[in-house]
Amino acid sequence: MPLVIKTKCVSCKKCVRKCPVDAIDMVKGKALIVEDKCINCGKCIKICPVKAILRDRDIVKYQISADLDDVKDSLSKYKSKKAKKRLVKSQLRQIRLQQKVLRGKMKALKHLKL
Incomplete structure (x- = not known):
């Protein structure tokens, strides 16, 4: 399950748009991965321009x-x-x-x- 480092997130929303199952929400301007929806495909990790999303x-x-x-x-x-x-x-x-x-x-x- 990917993890978002909130201090690194720049609120670009690229990960939100790229997620195939809509498992990423924006909360207080930062990306938040919804565990129940995430299928662990890794697309958000690849698209993040500031490497704020970490893999396992x-x-x-x-x-x-x-x-x-x-x-x-x-x-x-x-x-x-x-x-x-x-x-x-x-x-x-x-x-x-x-x-x-x-x-x-x-x-x-x-x-x-x-």
């Missing part, structure tokens, strides 16, 4: 980078090394918990009877 593999890199920037911002608020280490450990605990949740969800979806 690029979303992972973008999200990791954004999350690390957030952690670095949080770390800059602490002065002691000990407090910074506690914050990093806390972040790691939260990520491990999220991993467990996702693994459980994936396992349940694989066994879901349709």
